[in-house]
Amino acid sequence: xxxxxxxxxxxxxxxxxxxxxxxxxxxxxxxxxxxxxxxxxxxxxxxxxxxxxxxxxxxxxxxxxxxxxxxxxxxxxxxxxxxxxxxxxxxxxxxxxxxxxxxxxxxxxxxxxxxxxxxxxxxxxxxxxxxxxxxxxxxxxxxxxxxxxxxxxxxxxxxxxxxxxxxxxxxxxxxxxxxxxxxxxxxxxxxxxxxxxxxxxxxxxxxxxxxxxxxxxxxxxxxxxxxxxxxxxxxxxxxxxxxxxxxxxxxxxxxxxxxxxxx
Numbered sequence: 001x002x003x004x005x006x007x008x009x010x011x012x013x014x015x016x017x018x019x020x021x022x023x024x025x026x027x028x029x030x031x032x033x034x035x036x037x038x039x040x041x042x043x044x045x046x047x048x049x050x051x052x053x054x055x056x057x058x059x060x061x062x063x064x065x066x067x068x069x070x071x072x073x074x075x076x077x078x079x080x081x082x083x084x085x086x087x088x089x090x091x092x093x094x095x096x097x098x099x100x101x102x103x104x105x106x107x108x109x110x111x112x113x114x115x116x117x118x119x120x121x122x123x124x125x126x127x128x129x130x131x132x133x134x135x136x137x138x139x140x141x142x143x144x145x146x147x148x149x150x151x152x153x154x155x156x157x158x159x160x161x162x163x164x165x166x167x168x169x170x171x172x173x174x175x176x177x178x179x180x181x182x183x184x185x186x187x188x189x190x191x192x193x194x195x196x197x198x199x200x201x202x203x204x205x206x207x208x209x210x211x212x213x214x215x216x217x218x219x220x221x222x223x224x225x226x227x228x229x230x231x232x233x234x235x236x237x238x239x240x241x242x243x244x245x246x247x248x249x250x251x252x253x254x255x256x257x258x259x260x261x262x263x
Contacts, residue, residue: 006051006121007031011041011067012083013059021054024110025117038062042070045078052121053080055100057091068098075193079124081116083108133173134197144240145179146218146225152176159221167217170195170210178228178238187235211236 008025012018013036022032033050035041038061045053055064064082071078082095082103095103101120104113131137132155140152149158152172158164167175173195178186188204196202218225227239 005029005031007033007049008052008054008117009041009045009050009078010034010054011038011059011064012036012054012056014056021110021113024114028114030117036060038064038067038070042067042074045071045076046074050078051124052117053078054117055080055082057082057084057086057095065094065098068100072099079120081120132169133176133195135194136169136173136176140176143176143179145175146227147223148218148221150175150179157217159218159223161221163221165217165220168210168213171214174207174210175214178236179240182238182240185231185234185237189235191235 008030010018010021010025010032012021012034015036018034018036022034025032033044035044036059038059055067057064059067068080080100082100083106084091084095084103085106087105092103101123102116104116132152136152138152138155142149142151142153142158144150145157147160150167150172151158151164154164155169155172156164156166174191177191177194188207192202192204192207215225229237229239231237
């Protein structure tokens with residue numbers, strides 16, 4: 001099977017330079033998309049996936065920093081290398097502060113540019129290896145939720161009765177987002193964007209089905225989710241200071257999964 005070529009978005013107002021960069025990248029098995037202004041690039045990135053953004057700092061309709069801030073507000077994340085003719089420390093620091101992964105100072109050699117792009121792509125792929133949803137990672141520490149412990153590393157819920165159940169990727173993503181935003185009304189759309197991504201075509205009914213599975217898991221162990229409440233017509237709220245009912249031993253007929261994952 002042929003390897004998918006990474007898409008590199010080039011935002012550079014010097015058209016000849018942008019074309020030369022595109023030619024070099026395409027010669028190294030990459031696809032490119034060129035823009036010479038911020039707004040067309042922002043519209044493209046809000047609707048399309050890109051593996052990397054090669055971004056000039058000074059553009060006719062603003063700065064690369066402003067584009068990064070606009071993308072962050074739209075919940076769009078893409079690895080970014082800044083192109084700059086300004087090699088001052090303040091500019092470099094600003095680039096990292098707004099989320100840049102690297103920078104290349106003009107004038108630059110194409111071998112150096114290719115090497116930096118390859119390095120950032122490799123790092124971003126390594127980070128994705130631990131991502132199981134857009135917002136949840138396997139290397140996150142366990143955290144409490146409604147009297148139980150959520151363990152991302154084992155992808156399981158450990159209940160106070162000493163039993164545990166395996167948890168699906170999307171359920172874990174939902175719990176991570178809810179537990180990270182206590183006492184806030186979370187709309188269904190915000191939950192979907194956090195777990196599936198801003199461009200995901202996921203219906204509220206599908207989200208509700210995953211939450212039903214979470215409630216059923218707690219119910220099998222005599223617990224409840226009193227502190228995780230539905231706000232009808234809006235979404236959900238997690239009031240972590242509200243105490244849940246005591247957990248009791250499950251009935252003999254209840255299906256239980258032990259720490260080993262066996263029923």
